Amino acid sequence: MSPSPEPSAVGAAVSRRKFLGGVAAGAGIVLVGGCRAVFGAEASAGVGPLLTSDGLLDLPQGFRYRVLAEQGVTLLESGHVAPSDPDGAAAFPRRDGPGTVLVLNHEVGGNERYRVPHVGGLVYDPAAGGGTTTLVVDPDGTVVRHYVSLAGTEDNCAGGRTPWETWLSCEETENARDRRHGYVFEVDPFDEAANRDPKPIKALGRFAHEAVVVDPAEDVLYLTEDADEPHGCLYRWTAPADVRPLGRGSLRRLADDAGTLEALRASTDDGRHVPDLSEATDVGTTYRADWVPVPDRDAEQLSVRRQFRNDQITRGRKLEGMWWADDGAYVVSSYARTRDGSVHPHDGQVWYLDPRAGTLTLQLRFGVADETDVEPDGPDNITVSPHGGVIIAEDGRGAVHLLGATVTGETFFLARRNVAEDADEEFCGPVFSADGQSLFANLQGPGYTFMIRGPFDELSRTDGS
Template sequence: TWLTCEETEDRAGEEGMTKDHGYVFEVDPEDRRANREPKPVKALGRYAHEAVVIDPKRGHAYLTEDASGPNGLLYRWTPPEHFRHGRGRLRALADDAGVLQAFKCFDSGGKFVDDLSRATKTGTVYGVDWVDVPDRDARTTSVRKQFAAGEVTRARKLEGMWWADGGAYIVSSYARDESPGRPHDGQVWFYDPKRRTLTLKVLLGVNADPSADGAFDGPDNITVSPYGGLVIAEDGDGVQHLFGATDSGRTYPIARNELNLGTEDDPEYSEFTGVTFSPDGRTLYANIQTPGIMLAITGPWKRQKRR
């Protein structure tokens, strides 16, 4: 099965909605009957979900929230005792199964970090604690608004995630005036559950001219390359790319979307999405969101040298 996320928290009666939204759903690609009446996995919380990954060793689910006013959170769901992931098992859970928590970061001196935009250089390492969510179904108050200042760490536009190397790679798309730290046009973090640390792997400075080729902004979907480093889908301003990042955080272009949906004088390019490699590592798949094109990129690929 796969998990799909609702990137909204609209309630029934709002915007024409007939049901509450903001949930994760388990989809069975082989059994249509299981999908005819979708059942939300309420145990994972109701908020503006972006992505979810599963720790195959410990069973935790990690979830990003793409929200502002205030900025969103990174969540961890701990399954109930003796739970094992498998086909249809999340869908069968009770609404209050397991424990949903939000992250809280500390710097090397033990000082609380209120927002990930505080990090100004790659290699920054934060310690991580987890704080229980009071009301995961957000019956009266959005989950991210249930915490007072100093209780949790926030980030603007927490986006794609990918599980590899024993942990979760996590994207924060950008930071501007709504974030208390330094503005940036993208971060990629790595959470190590064994050490309970969060390390900044990639940092994109503010892109002064998004219409020019060669600079990147607004990372979104992400995958880990079998040849080393990361492949990232851009959802920024101006020109849109697939780009790579080495283990040292250096970025480089892979592909550019040249399908202009606007005009010659006012060009518009849709974002790349859904980047992932085939199981044999030979083909990189990616989508262009509008008008809806799937691409298969066969390389040639070369293993990166570690620097």
């Protein structure tokens, strides 16, 4: 959900026209630029400006899209129609031929029209309507299969791909229906039998999960929480020695209290505790990252984030997508407002968590956008591009975009969906195919899943020629 405007705060944040960036660790992803000069008609980044179309998406010259699925219209193998609100996603190379296997979350809570069908053996809670579907597509976008891979979960928002090629689907809720929700579930894109009798990974905690990434070298998982009153936390789960190295099926076999779940505590160089990530206004701000054990990870009596005093841990408003790259985690905070208790307002932050250095660095900050539908706001899911740089899905007001930033610092629009100011639509789950030639993305609201193809190699060019 995007924020409402806060005009009085515009002057307090960096203007989009002075939008600042920094240099990421490792491969050196650069996120710099400013406003419409780069996020608008003049932007090139080698791909050129968006061309207005009469179709569903505006794309640069040479790019095209194909609709792979549409909620309520596309038929699944079970004979049911495709569920509502596709969200986070992961892409895997097919094993039985060329193409891609996509696992798609469906953020279905209670009011959506099309629930994830309750296919026998795949249902966790008969009272819940969320879950995942799996799409198998050829390189040209021809759909080979489309079927339910998890059902009876709730508000499956984002998640994360594992190094052993499975999808961790996260429930962004703390509701209890016939069963309790707020867990992470593992979905196998290749072995359908492995998805039967779904089991929540309770060791990863029960809270309003958003995304998760895996540090493959350390058998550590990092998880975001999209919550408020109070704001959510960034968590770290460390696997116990007797289950390392983690691999296919190992999370499903975990005891409910296995490993250690901790919440982030950030501090400045002089040791001052940072209570909220919105405090940072300068790109390049770096905090020390320490971790505080969670008392009751299953939240039997009290939500996990409410088990801490504000002086014990560090919170963030709407901690959203994450992506593992450059030996660390890129973490998105979608927006913040002073009226919700944040220190400074913004319309998006991207942080880089460096586990080896034990630091958290602000890489990108969106100032509070104006009230036009051109200014991007509300970054959500993020993916690191195989062509260099990053792609960010926008969940904001008015027109929504897939935003990009190249390794040399140019920022650009890659796709736009023109919608009314009050329309409830957002881009979700951008992810590239293994060969880097296709970008898959979901559009929540009307419920489309797209495959976008075009001269992605041009993203590495910066002269626009």
